[in-house]
Amino acid sequence: MNKILECRNLTKIYGKVVAVNNVSIGIGKGETKVIFGPSGSGKSTLLRCLGLLEKPSSGSIYFNGLDVYATRQDLNKLRARIGFVFQDPSLFRHLTALGNIMLGLKHVIGLSESEAWRKAYEALRLVKMEDWANYYPAQLSGGQQQRVGIARAIAMDPEVVLFDEPTAALDVELKWEVIAVMKDLADRGTTMLVATHELRFAKEVADEMIFMDQGQIIEIGSPEHFFTSPNTERAKKFMAKILG
Amino acid sequence: MLFLLDFSTFLISGFLITVEVTLLGVGIGLILGILAALGDIYGGRIIRTIVNLYVEFFRGSPLIVQLFLFYFTIPMLTGLSMDVMMTAILTLSLNSGAYQKGYLKGAMEAVFKDQLMAAISLGLPMWKIFLYVVVPQALRIVIPAWSNELASMGKSTTALIVIGVREFLNTGISITSQTFRPLETFAFITIIYFIWIYSMLKALDMLYDKIKIPGLEPVI
Numbered sequence: 390m391n392k393i394l395e396c397r398n399l400t401k402i403y404g405k406v407v408a409v410n411n412v413s414i415g416i417g418k419g420e421t422k423v424i425f426g427p428s429g430s431g432k433s434t435l436l437r438c439l440g441l442l443e444k445p446s447s448g449s450i451y452f453n454g455l456d457v458y459a460t461r462q463d464l465n466k467l468r469a470r471i472g473f474v475f476q477d478p479s480l481f482r483h484l485t486a487l488g489n490i491m492l493g494l495k496h497v498i499g500l501s502e503s504e505a506w507r508k509a510y511e512a513l514r515l516v517k518m519e520d521w522a523n524y525y526p527a528q529l530s531g532g533q534q535q536r537v538g539i540a541r542a543i544a545m546d547p548e549v550v551l552f553d554e555p556t557a558a559l560d561v562e563l564k565w566e567v568i569a570v571m572k573d574l575a576d577r578g579t580t581m582l583v584a585t586h587e588l589r590f591a592k593e594v595a596d597e598m599i600f601m602d603q604g605q606i607i608e609i610g611s612p613e614h615f616f617t618s619p620n621t622e623r624a625k626k627f628m629a630k631i632l633g
Numbered sequence: 634m635l636f637l638l639d640f641s642t643f644l645i646s647g648f649l650i651t652v653e654v655t656l657l658g659v660g661i662g663l664i665l666g667i668l669a670a671l672g673d674i675y676g677g678r679i680i681r682t683i684v685n686l687y688v689e690f691f692r693g694s695p696l697i698v699q700l701f702l703f704y705f706t707i708p709m710l711t712g713l714s715m716d717v718m719m720t721a722i723l724t725l726s727l728n729s730g731a732y733q734k735g736y737l738k739g740a741m742e743a744v745f746k747d748q749l750m751a752a753i754s755l756g757l758p759m760w761k762i763f764l765y766v767v768v769p770q771a772l773r774i775v776i777p778a779w780s781n782e783l784a785s786m787g788k789s790t791t792a793l794i795v796i797g798v799r800e801f802l803n804t805g806i807s808i809t810s811q812t813f814r815p816l817e818t819f820a821f822i823t824i825i826y827f828i829w830i831y832s833m834l835k836a837l838d839m840l841y842d843k844i845k846i847p848g849l850e851p852v853i
Binding site for chain 2: 466467469471480481482483541545
């Protein structure tokens with residue numbers, strides 16, 4: 390199957406710390422994959438490299454089969470086609486929910502004010518935030534902010550959306566509204582690569598789960614595989630810890 | 634005070650010059666301040682060093698000395714001469730830019746790194762990120778500090794007397810030397826300065842109220 394986004398032998402080193410060590414993964418159209426593992430296992434760094442927000446120390450990243458760095462692609466053009474949802478919603482504080490979404494539509498894609506408005510509003514409806522369109526980030530709860538963050542990413546019609554622990558900074562009650570939105574997106578066939586500890590989400594929607602520890606991929610398998618009989622001791626232990 | 638009516642054209646032209654150099658000084662200073670702050674935050678070592686030399690020089694020397702430098706020293710060294718208004722505006726702008734850089738840098742750094750990352754992830758080029766994300770937030774955060782700068786610049790323009798600019802205080806001195814009535818003349822001058830600076834500050838307060846955004850309050 391052709392991969393939309395793929396990395397081969399990706400390594401990222403900060404000073405002396407090897408954050409990601411020789412990782413190769415890929416994601417095809419319509420797939421939902423979940424990356425999980427302990428904090429500091431390199432999930433975020435891997436996603437940031439795949440989102441072209443950080444340059445790998447070595448290895449390659451392919452977008453629709455094209456080696457991004459070897460063929461010197463215009464990174465901004467590719468970034469516009471890769472959605473990214475951050476752990477901290479990172480909304481622009483001087484813009485309303487609607488304004489946050491319109492910024493990229495107007496100034497990256499080049500839509501007119503009214504087209505951008507329509508598209509942004511549609512994205513807000515998708516995350517059930519249309520009633521909050523004219524509110525500023527500071528007036529929204531963490532979960533609502535994160536839903537706007539998701540709407541901002543999907544409004545650009547990206548080919549793949551990367552989620553970097555989107556619920557990790559939220560209270561338990563607020564997590565579910567965000568997870569519900571993500572499930573909905575997965576059901577609509579959005580191509581998603583999600584770093585998360587929410588294994589119930591993974592169980593319901595993931596086509597594949599990727600277990601990482603200390604910068605390396607330890608094990609890859611279906612949710613069923615991980616929930617019943619993971620091969621490695623480390624994965625077994627981690628599953629037990631998370632599921633209590 | 635009625636005798637001052639005889640000098641009304643003279644006083645008005647002096648006052649307008651004071652307003653003009655204040656607004657130009659702060660306005661051009663704002664542009665210089667934004668550039669210097671950007672250079673200091675995102676520039677390489679050479680740019681940062683130049684920015685810091687500029688800022689430290691203008692903050693670390695008296696305005697009157699700077700005026701003499703641009704009016705006498707630099708023309709003598711370079712052979713280039715500027716008219717007195719140009720010299721005044723240039724010096725005030727450079728001086729104000731050095732102070733404004735400090736306020737703006739703090740305000741820009743308050744536009745947190747996570748927002749920059751989010752803007753990059755959308756595919757926005759750097760210059761659009763500054764224009765649509767950093768600057769609109771930084772300007773709102775900086776307004777209170779900025780109104781201090783405007784008040785201070787309005788008062789600093791009186792220093793221009795040393796190079797002979799015909800600003801408001803200078804007209805007062807000329808009138809006094811003709812009429813020998815300093816009491817009324819300077820009382821009048823003082824009141825006008827006060828009313829003018831006070832109304833500028835009020836206007837900025839109103840502007841701030843108009844454009845302020847919840848959650849984007851000044852950190853200063």
